[in-house]
Amino acid sequence: MQVSTEKNPNSLIVKEDGSVEIPMMQLPKDTSTADMIGLIVYNGKIYTQTSSEIDAEDANALLGVKLGTTKGTIDEWSEQDAYDEEFASTIGKSDIYSVVGYDKDFRIMAYEESDGVDNSVFYESLNGITVNSGEDVLGKLNMVGNVSTAQYRIFSDWDNNMDNYHSISDMNSVNSFIAKLNEAKPFLRGINSEPINDSRNDEDFRELTIRLNDGSKVSLILLKGGYIYYGFVDVYFKVNEDEFSKMWVLLQ
Numbered sequence: 001m002q003v004s005t006e007k008n009p010n011s012l013i014v015k016e017d018g019s020v021e022i023p024m025m026q027l028p029k030d031t032s033t034a035d036m037i038g039l040i041v042y043n044g045k046i047y048t049q050t051s052s053e054i055d056a057e058d059a060n061a062l063l064g065v066k067l068g069t070t071k072g073t074i075d076e077w078s079e080q081d082a083y084d085e086e087f088a089s090t091i092g093k094s095d096i097y098s099v100v101g102y103d104k105d106f107r108i109m110a111y112e113e114s115d116g117v118d119n120s121v122f123y124e125s126l127n128g129i130t131v132n133s134g135e136d137v138l139g140k141l142n143m144v145g146n147v148s149t150a151q152y153r154i155f156s157d158w159d160n161n162m163d164n165y166h167s168i169s170d171m172n173s174v175n176s177f178i179a180k181l182n183e184a185k186p187f188l189r190g191i192n193s194e195p196i197n198d199s200r201n202d203e204d205f206r207e208l209t210i211r212l213n214d215g216s217k218v219s220l221i222l223l224k225g226g227y228i229y230y231g232f233v234d235v236y237f238k239v240n241e242d243e244f245s246k247m248w249v250l251l252q
Contacts, residue, residue, distance in 0.1 A: 017132070039090055040087065040110070043104075045125045055120075062216070064097050070088075106140045124140075126231070138184065143210055144182065153206070155205035156202050185237060185238050186235040189235055204225075206222045226240070
């Protein structure tokens with residue numbers, strides 16, 4: 001079960017210094033037009049599904065302290081006070097753990113074993129924060145100096161969920177690009193000028209998947225012109241054009 005969550009650009013604040021303040025997530029008044037997203041409530045924060053993954057064979061090494069067990073108490077008819085209950089969720093019953101190497105205020109893991117099969121899913125809290133640069137979001141992913149492999153796919157393969165990935169061999173350029181992401185400038189999502197609206201084509205759109213040394217995989221959307229998207233966070237980023245151009249050449 002997933003729940004609708006509201007993205008209201010008017011509730012986000014762009015400050016004079018260019019930073020973006022993302023408020024705590026709220027249940028929408030009208031669920032008929034809202035996006036659907038899985039979530040967990042923990043320690044007064046809301047964690048949502050993410051664009052980072054971990055394979056079952058790597059998940060055990062990242063299992064930290066058990067934090068609790070979720071309750072499947074939130075659905076599209078829930079009232080706002082449902083968010084006040086610790087471990088309320090849309091995912092049913094699952095054990096929740098901290099993740100080794102990551103701040104639990106940012107990332108937790110739902111982990112369960114069923115019929116001998118491990119199922120591990122990351123959830124991340126990227127609301128109720130102020131984003132000054134890429135470091136406040138992308139820096140939390142621990143990519144810098146930690147990249148194992150990289151691959152990409154074009155828009156049509158991504159859009160049709162086809163596993164037609166292309167490996168990238170120039171890891172020096174990849175690592176240089178990843179380091180620059182921490183300096184990227186944030187922009188507010190959900191406005192008419194948002195670049196992804198005109199970039200859903202094979203010329204302008206790439207999905208870059210970074211596999212880290214700890215086994216986790218981070219998927220970023222790169223758009224021609226220097227724009228970066230990550231998951232469901234309410235901001236996107238723009239990086240240095242020279243550095244982006246070097247990376248974009250590798251994605252052709």
